[in-house]
Amino acid sequence: MLVLEGLQIGYGRKVLATLPPVTAVAAGEFVCLLGRNGQGKSTLLRTLGGFLAPVAGQVRLHGRPVTALRGVERARRIAVVLTERPQVGALGVMELVEMGRQPHTGWAGVLSEEDRRIAVAALDQVGGAHLAARMVDSLSDGERQRVMIARALAQQPDMMLLDEITAFLDLPSRVTIIDTLRRIAAEQGVAIVLSSHDLELSLQTADRLWLLPGGGRFVDGAPEDVALSGAVGSAFDQENLAFSLDSGRFESAMAAGRCVHVEGDDVATLWLSRALRRCGYGLEGNPDRAAHRIVLAAPGRWRIDDAMEASTIAEALDVLSMRRETC
Numbered sequence: 440m441l442v443l444e445g446l447q448i449g450y451g452r453k454v455l456a457t458l459p460p461v462t463a464v465a466a467g468e469f470v471c472l473l474g475r476n477g478q479g480k481s482t483l484l485r486t487l488g489g490f491l492a493p494v495a496g497q498v499r500l501h502g503r504p505v506t507a508l509r510g511v512e513r514a515r516r517i518a519v520v521l522t523e524r525p526q527v528g529a530l531g532v533m534e535l536v537e538m539g540r541q542p543h544t545g546w547a548g549v550l551s552e553e554d555r556r557i558a559v560a561a562l563d564q565v566g567g568a569h570l571a572a573r574m575v576d577s578l579s580d581g582e583r584q585r586v587m588i589a590r591a592l593a594q595q596p597d598m599m600l601l602d603e604i605t606a607f608l609d610l611p612s613r614v615t616i617i618d619t620l621r622r623i624a625a626e627q628g629v630a631i632v633l634s635s636h637d638l639e640l641s642l643q644t645a646d647r648l649w650l651l652p653g654g655g656r657f658v659d660g661a662p663e664d665v666a667l668s669g670a671v672g673s674a675f676d677q678e679n680l681a682f683s684l685d686s687g688r689f690e691s692a693m694a695a696g697r698c699v700h701v702e703g704d705d706v707a708t709l710w711l712s713r714a715l716r717r718c719g720y721g722l723e724g725n726p727d728r729a730a731h732r733i734v735l736a737a738p739g740r741w742r743i744d745d746a747m748e749a750s751t752i753a754e755a756l757d758v759l760s761m762r763r764e765t766c
C-alpha cells in the first residue's frame with residue numbers, strides 16, 4: 440500500500456534520516472516509530488502524509504505520490520492525529536467526530552444515516568461513547584485525544600498517521616487504544632504508523648518497529664529483531680540507563696556490575712526480581728555469568744548461594760517479607 444522510495448527526510452540541507460532504497464508497508468500493518476526527542480519522528484510522519492516534501496526520494500500510496508494528492512482525495516486516504524490541542528471553538532464531540540465523514544459526503548456535505556452510524560461506532564471504538572454530548576473544549580487531554588482518534592477512524596482512511604497520541608492517556612487507556620488500533624489495522628486493512636515514546640508497549644504490540652537512532656540512520660524490523668540487534672540499546676542507552684535484553688525493559692545502568700540470577704518458578708520470582716532491580720541489582724538469566732545466585736526454595740523462602748553480599752541482598756528481600764532459609 441505504502442512505498443517509500445530512496446527517502447531522505449529533513450529540512451533544506453539538514454537530513455535527519457536516510458531510509459533504505461525501498462521500504463514498503465502493507466495494508467493492515469501496525470508500525471511503531473521510535474526515537475529520542477528531535478530525531479525526526481514527526482518529520483517522517485509529515486513526510487509520509489505529504490505535508491512536507493522529502494529531501495530526496497518519494498512516498499507513494501497505492502502507487503501515487505502523496506504530494507500529488509489534494510484536498511478531499513488526501514482526506515479520504517490519509518488520517519492524521521497529532522497531540523496538539525485542536526482550535527475548534529464551540530464544537531460538540533459528536534460534531535467533531537462527524538467531521539471525519541466530510542471527505543465521503545457529497546458536494547452539499549450532508550451526512551447520511553450511514554455516516555452518522557459510522558461516527559457513533561468510531562467514538563464507541565475508542566471508549567468515548569459517554570462523551571458524545573460534551574463540548575470539545577470541556578474535555579480533559581486524554582478524553583480529547585480519544586475523540587481525535589475517533590474522528591480519524593470515522594474518516595475510514597487507507598493510512599493513519601498518529602503522532603504521540605498516547606502521551607496524555609493513562610496506562611489502561613493506552614493499552615486499550617493501541618489494541619483498538621491494531622485490531623482496526625488488521626480487520627479493515629488500514630496501514631497505521633504511530634510514533635511513540637512508550638518503548639515497552641511498542642515492543643509488545645507493533646507488527647514492525649521503525650527506529651530513528653540518530654546519525655541519519657533508520658532501522659526497520661520486527662520488534663524482537665530490532666531489540667536483539669542491539670539497536671534499541673544504542674538508540675536510548677545513557678550513562679545511568681540501559682535497555683536489558685533479559686527483561687525487555689530499561690534498567691538502571693548502576694546494576695550492571697551487580698548481577699544476580701534468581702531461580703524459582705513461583706510468581707514471587709518476578710516480584711523478587713523487580714525488588715532487586717529497584718535496589719540496584721541487575722538480573723542475569725545465565726547463572727554462570729551472575730555474581731550471586733538467589734534461590735527461591737519454597738513460597739516465601741529464599742537462600743543466597745554466595746554469602747559475600749548476603750546482607751545487602753537481604754535488604755532487598757526484606758521488601759517482600761520473605762524468610763531466609765539457612766543453608
Ligand SMILES: Nc1ncnc2c1ncn2[C@@H]1O[C@H](COP(=O)(O)OP(=O)(O)OP(=O)(O)O)[C@@H](O)[C@H]1O
Pocket residue numbers: 450455474475476477478479480481482483
Ligand atoms: N520546520 C523546521 N525547520 C527546520 N528544522 C525543523 C523544523 N521542524 C522541526 N525541525 C527540527 O528537526 C528535528 C526533528 O524534529 P521532529 O519534530 O521531527 O522530532 P521528533 O523525533 O518528533 O521529536 P519529539 O520526540 O521531541 O517530538 C529537530 O531538531 C527539530 O528542531
